[in-house]
Amino acid sequence: MAQTQTRMTRQRAIILEELRKSKDHPTADEVYSLVRERLPRISLGTVYRNLDFLVSTGEVAKLEVAGTTKRFDGDISWHQHVRCVHCGRIGDVMQPYPSPDVKDMHVEGFASILASRVEYDGICEECAQTMRQKAV
DSSP states (O other), X not given: OHHHHHSOOHHHHHHHHHHHHOXXXXXXXXXXXXXXXXXXXXXXXXXXXXXXXXXXXXXXXXXXXXXXXXXXXXXXXXXXXXXXXXXXOEEEEOSOOOOOOOTTOOOTTOXXXXXXXXXXXXXXXXXXXXXXXXXX
């Protein structure tokens, strides 16, 4: 049984392909919609299980950006994210700006700090355009 969990099934491969093609950081439901176009009989539960597996193996990243539904990123290269405060859209910040160096940080009550995450808030172009049109 453990072997079936680690092999790249057709369903898992298609989920991974769709995530790597997507630049929108889709939710699990959105991944399900994308994958159903290629695999009409796939269940939502199967998509959830495969997403969990792909996250656990490091093939994809799960984004838990403050104030949003969990989203998934097929680009596992190191980068940061910006979230539109109006619509929740998430974009990639490909030129990473410095994150705090945690290796020498000490916080009372903690043996160590493992990592840091920098997230940015912003306004996407679409929301900015809508706001400009309403202001006129």
